[in-house]
Amino acid sequence: MNGANFVVHALKEQNVTQVFGYPGGAIMPLYDALFDGGVDHLLCRHEQGAAMAAIGYARSTGKVGVCIATSGPGATNLITGLADALLDSVPVVAITGQVPTHLIGTDAFQEVDVLGLSLACTKHSFMVETAEQLGPIIEQAFEIATSGRPGPVLIDIPKDIQVGPSIAYALAQLAETQQPLNQAIVTEAKSLINGAQKPLLYVGGGVGMAKAVPALRTFIEQTQIPSVCTLKAIGCIEHDSPYFMGMVGMHGSKASNLAIQECDLLIAVGARFDDRVTGKLDEFAPHAKVIHLDIDAAEIDKLRQVTISMTDDLKQVLPAISVKPSIEQWQQHISEMKVTHANRYDHPGEPIFAPALLRQLAETMPADTVICSDVGQHQMWVAQHMFVDRPENHISSSGLGTMGFGVPAAVGAQVARPNDTVIAVSGDGSFMMNIQELGTIKRKQLPIKILLIDNQRLGMVRQWQELFFNGRFSETILTDNPDFVTLASAFDIPGETIVVKSQIDDALQRLLNSDGPYLLHVSISEEENVWPLVPPGAANDQMMESVG
Amino acid sequence: MNNTLTIEAMHSPEFLERLLRVCRHRGFAIVTINATTKQQVTHIELTVSSDREIALLTKQLDKVIGILKVTLSASNEDIKASA
Ligand SMILES: Cc1ncc(C[n+]2csc(CCOP(=O)(O)OP(=O)(O)O)c2C)c(N)n1
Ligand SMILES: [Mg+2]
Numbered sequence: 001m002n003g004a005n006f007v008v009h010a011l012k013e014q015n016v017t018q019v020f021g022y023p024g025g026a027i028m029p030l031y032d033a034l035f036d037g038g039v040d041h042l043l044c045r046h047e048q049g050a051a052m053a054a055i056g057y058a059r060s061t062g063k064v065g066v067c068i069a070t071s072g073p074g075a076t077n078l079i080t081g082l083a084d085a086l087l088d089s090v091p092v093v094a095i096t097g098q099v100p101t102h103l104i105g106t107d108a109f110q111e112v113d114v115l116g117l118s119l120a121c122t123k124h125s126f127m128v129e130t131a132e133q134l135g136p137i138i139e140q141a142f143e144i145a146t147s148g149r150p151g152p153v154l155i156d157i158p159k160d161i162q163v164g165p166s167i168a169y170a171l172a173q174l175a176e177t178q179q180p181l182n183q184a185i186v187t188e189a190k191s192l193i194n195g196a197q198k199p200l201l202y203v204g205g206g207v208g209m210a211k212a213v214p215a216l217r218t219f220i221e222q223t224q225i226p227s228v229c230t231l232k233a234i235g236c237i238e239h240d241s242p243y244f245m246g247m248v249g250m251h252g253s254k255a256s257n258l259a260i261q262e263c264d265l266l267i268a269v270g271a272r273f274d275d276r277v278t279g280k281l282d283e284f285a286p287h288a289k290v291i292h293l294d295i296d297a298a299e300i301d302k303l304r305q306v307t308i309s310m311t312d313d314l315k316q317v318l319p320a321i322s323v324k325p326s327i328e329q330w331q332q333h334i335s336e337m338k339v340t341h342a343n344r345y346d347h348p349g350e351p352i353f354a355p356a357l358l359r360q361l362a363e364t365m366p367a368d369t370v371i372c373s374d375v376g377q378h379q380m381w382v383a384q385h386m387f388v389d390r391p392e393n394h395i396s397s398s399g400l401g402t403m404g405f406g407v408p409a410a411v412g413a414q415v416a417r418p419n420d421t422v423i424a425v426s427g428d429g430s431f432m433m434n435i436q437e438l439g440t441i442k443r444k445q446l447p448i449k450i451l452l453i454d455n456q457r458l459g460m461v462r463q464w465q466e467l468f469f470n471g472r473f474s475e476t477i478l479t480d481n482p483d484f485v486t487l488a489s490a491f492d493i494p495g496e497t498i499v500v501k502s503q504i505d506d507a508l509q510r511l512l513n514s515d516g517p518y519l520l521h522v523s524i525s526e527e528e529n530v531w532p533l534v535p536p537g538a539a540n541d542q543m544m545e546s547v548g
Numbered sequence: 549m550n551n552t553l554t555i556e557a558m559h560s561p562e563f564l565e566r567l568l569r570v571c572r573h574r575g576f577a578i579v580t581i582n583a584t585t586k587q588q589v590t591h592i593e594l595t596v597s598s599d600r601e602i603a604l605l606t607k608q609l610d611k612v613i614g615i616l617k618v619t620l621s622a623s624n625e626d627i628k629a630s631a
Contacts, residue, residue: 115562
């Protein structure tokens with residue numbers, strides 16, 4: 001067994017059955033080992049696609065996503081995906097080939113200092129220096145990727161180590177230890193909740209990653225405390241839960257943002273006070289004491305000074321602090337706000353209104369459908385108007401906001417969950433950023449449904465230009481887009497274009513009922529904006545809304 | 549404000565880069581640094597300057613894989629243990 005065979009063996013020991021990648025010189029020994037090594041490999045058509053497929057795989061399952069690339073350009077192409085995984089705390093292990101040890105530092109062909117590059121975009125990274133290190137490093141990489149706050153880990157393996165002899169390694173079987181909760185803080189948390197008149201849960205992506213969705217739902221059922229969520233936490237709370245108001249922040253619901261500004265106790269659960277959530281930080285939840293529950297101690301007091309905090313496992317914390325406050329007035333007020341500020345889908349004229357179409361799709365798609373969205377206005381419309389039952393079913397590049405994410409993430413999700421429907425909602429700008437991944441869909445005949453919302457614009461940027469840059473539409477007009485249906489057909493993906501409301505019902509049926517992949521290209525007006533909008537630098541109750 | 553930290557870490561070739569990157573990125577300028585490696589452990593005396601709370605840095609350093617201990621020398625408080 002050489003080093004490369006050993007890597008495949010070690011991946012299997014970590015229960016890896018699927019990897020995504022792209023071969024090249026310095027990683028050829030590993031590809032040789034993968035040829036019949038018993039781990040499935042999907043060839044993506046760009047290393048960025050491979051990294052994002054690994055993210056989609058990880059986020060749709062809770063397992064570790066694995067991606068592989070060669071040295072130099074292969075590794076640099078992974079970087080955006082790694083940064084995406086870092087900001088969204090996704091467990092990913094990336095393996096890169098490196099030039100042989102004796103050539104490192106000589107500016108060899110396809111040599112880049114990948115370890116150096118990795119420092120700012122991974123949770124941790126390794127360069128394997130000797131054959132003995134391979135086993136322990138691979139084990140540690142998986143442990144680091146998944147433990148505490150998850151994140152991406154990179155392993156750079158020089159070619160000579162891949163072809164050299166391997167050294168057997170027995171897994172260390174790290175035992176998990178759980179500290180008991182600090183009872184004094186538990187008591188204080190309960191008394192804060194009990195004494196609050198306007199408590200509010202601010203639920204973040206940490207809940208899903210801690211596998212604490214059931215614990216959170218029980219907490220909400222028991223306490224009846226109203227709630228809002230972040231982009232990453234969509235799906236954690238049932239969308240029809242009585243006092244749940246949807247997403248908070250820049251494009252959050254009006255009810256959520258007003259509730260935040262009014263509450264007297266904010267319970268932040270697996271959330272990190274991101275600027276897209278808080279708006280003007282000094283004026284965020286100005287009347288609230290804060291209970292911050294997050295596994296990452298570095299998030300506590302980073303942006304908002306809190307009253308009390310706990311960094312324990314949410315599955316342990318939530319039941320311990322569950323106490324029902326009497327807050328009938330506040331609940332009543334929340335219910336009223338939900339009605340007053342409910343989403344509206346009335347829209348004049350024939351042209352398609354994307355929010356209404358997405359709502360209809362959410363209502364008609366099969367149970368346990370995974371939505372992968374790209375980045376822009378369409379992403380926010382998905383977040384506002386679609387709903388899913390669990391966070392694994394809403395996969396959106398949240399922290400990094402990476403255009404081009406949707407299609408490769410859908411590839412990863414569809415490979416991970418072959419029996420579930422996977423829909424990629426993309427925009428005409430984003431779609432072109434990883435368009436080559438249509439080749440991956442074709443290769444594996446993945447039945448991904450692509451919903452392309454085409455406003456012939458970099459819509460989100462256009463909206464800001466309209467609102468904040470005097471309508472000077474610098475480089476956001478895409479009237480020269482390709483014919484997307486023809487483009488898809490070049491990859492054997494059938495599709496159609498719709499432009500008016502009366503076409504929606506039948507087209508959605510064809511999309512959802514297609515056996516293989518399908519492109520539904522939806523042409524919408526370039527003038528539609530995402531509302532409400534908290535303008536940059538404003539407090540969350542200063543929302544701009546659509547006129548008319 | 550200046551703060552002096554004592555850091556112990558497992559030796560690795562890129563460890564100092566990791567440390568310096570976190571300091572810079574989190575808004576702390578290096579005033580002085582002294583590093584010694586013996587028997588696979590790197591010992592660092594580090595003085596940083598910033599307007600930001602030192603805890604913003606020490607909590608990030610606590611997360612750096614390979615760092616064994618971060619101590620704020622000025623108050624001699626063991627930050628890793630008390631975090
Ligand atoms: C890789 C990358 N480059 C640039 C941006 C900035 N950006 C954010 S949204 C957006 C426009 C997206 O256009 P499109 O995909 O058509 O979506 P729309 O807003 O029109 O729905 C741009 C350019 C980004 N988020 N990611
Ligand atoms: Mg667009």
